[in-house]
Amino acid sequence: MIRVAVTGAKGRMGSTVVAAVTDAPDMEVVALFDAGDTITAESVNGAQVAVDFSIPGVTESNVHALLDAGVDVVVGTTGWTDESYARVREHAESAGRAVLIAPNFAMGAVLAMKFAAMAAPYFESAEVIEMHHPAKVDAPSGTAVATARGIAKARAEAGLGEMPDATEIDELGSRGGRVDGIPVHAVRLRGLTASEEILLGNAGEQLVIRTDSFDRVSFMPGVLLGVRRVIGRTGLTIGLDQVMGL
Numbered sequence: 619m620i621r622v623a624v625t626g627a628k629g630r631m632g633s634t635v636v637a638a639v640t641d642a643p644d645m646e647v648v649a650l651f652d653a654g655d656t657i658t659a660e661s662v663n664g665a666q667v668a669v670d671f672s673i674p675g676v677t678e679s680n681v682h683a684l685l686d687a688g689v690d691v692v693v694g695t696t697g698w699t700d701e702s703y704a705r706v707r708e709h710a711e712s713a714g715r716a717v718l719i720a721p722n723f724a725m726g727a728v729l730a731m732k733f734a735a736m737a738a739p740y741f742e743s744a745e746v747i748e749m750h751h752p753a754k755v756d757a758p759s760g761t762a763v764a765t766a767r768g769i770a771k772a773r774a775e776a777g778l779g780e781m782p783d784a785t786e787i788d789e790l791g792s793r794g795g796r797v798d799g800i801p802v803h804a805v806r807l808r809g810l811t812a813s814e815e816i817l818l819g820n821a822g823e824q825l826v827i828r829t830d831s832f833d834r835v836s837f838m839p840g841v842l843l844g845v846r847r848v849i850g851r852t853g854l855t856i857g858l859d860q861v862m863g864l
């Protein structure tokens with residue numbers, strides 16, 4: 619049995635993870651942490667892997683505390699930067715432990731990001747629209763940032779230049795934010811859980827790649843896969859695709 623701790627255990631994702639780990643035949647929940655709890659070598663209660671779905675402002679410090687407690691970590695919380703990735707990579711490598719951080723654990727979203735990067739070199743224009751429940755605290759979504767970065771990297775490697783856009787006046791910021799030059803738009807709508815559309819355009823044609831999570835159970839197979847695959851690794855892995863052989 620894999621002994622699992624959950625941080626952010628009372629939250630929307632954390633509570634769903636607790637249920638999924640409890641139902642998994644090869645795992646057991648041994649420790650739960652939420653706001654106000656302290657992570658120590660004692661309080662992790664023998665956990666081998668911790669799953670963190672907390673909040674962007676605390677996720678990095680949770681990971682450092684979990685590594686200090688001798689636990690490998692699977693992270694779904696968003697808000698990571700190149701600098702926070704670098705600090706965690708260094709800590710995990712020096713501790714001989716593993717951290718897997720994935721902006722999205724839903725199979726549809728992981729594949730949509732992959733498909734978008736595959737398609738990007740063949741289209742003049744690309745834009746990302748992410749759509750979420752109105753309780754989400756961060757915008758744009760971690761998934762949209764990762765999607766846009768993947769598209770930008772694929773375009774740069776293919777030698778593509780600027781995208782066509784004659785906009786001169788945009789006083790309201792209606793053209794969205796930019797992630798590595800790719801326009802990203804965020805929608806917050808009651809009734810949604812998590813959706814993303816990637817629009818790719820050429821003269822006379824459009825490709826739309828869309829992924830919808832209607833329920834948080836959609837993230838659970840990926841989270842459980844992450845728990846199983848993080849064991850035995852060392853250092854920092856970013857993206858579930860990296861442990862899926864994609």
Ligand SMILES: NC(=O)C1=CN([C@@H]2O[C@H](COP(=O)(O)OP(=O)(O)OC[C@H]3O[C@@H](n4cnc5c(N)ncnc54)[C@H](OP(=O)(O)O)[C@@H]3O)[C@@H](O)[C@H]2O)C=CC1
Nearest residue numbers: 626628629630631652653672676694695696720721722723
């Ligand atoms: N990678 C993926 O596939 C997915 C990622 N996410 C991401 O996961 C994160 C959580 O989302 P969601 O579950 O909706 O958010 P919630 O706000 O529902 O849950 C966050 C939980 O973390 C708790 N918390 C606050 N501080 C700490 C702390 N120091 N240590 C441990 N727990 C703490 C919160 O407590 P309190 O409310 O008291 O502050 C709350 O219970 C977000 O960043 C979201 O973007 C979401 C879905 C899928």
Ligand SMILES: O=C(O)C1=N[C@H](C(=O)O)C[C@H](O)C1
Nearest residue numbers: 696721722754759760761812
């Ligand atoms: O907050 C959410 O709900 C989600 N957050 C992640 C993100 O920011 O990409 C993953 C998914 O979109 C749901």
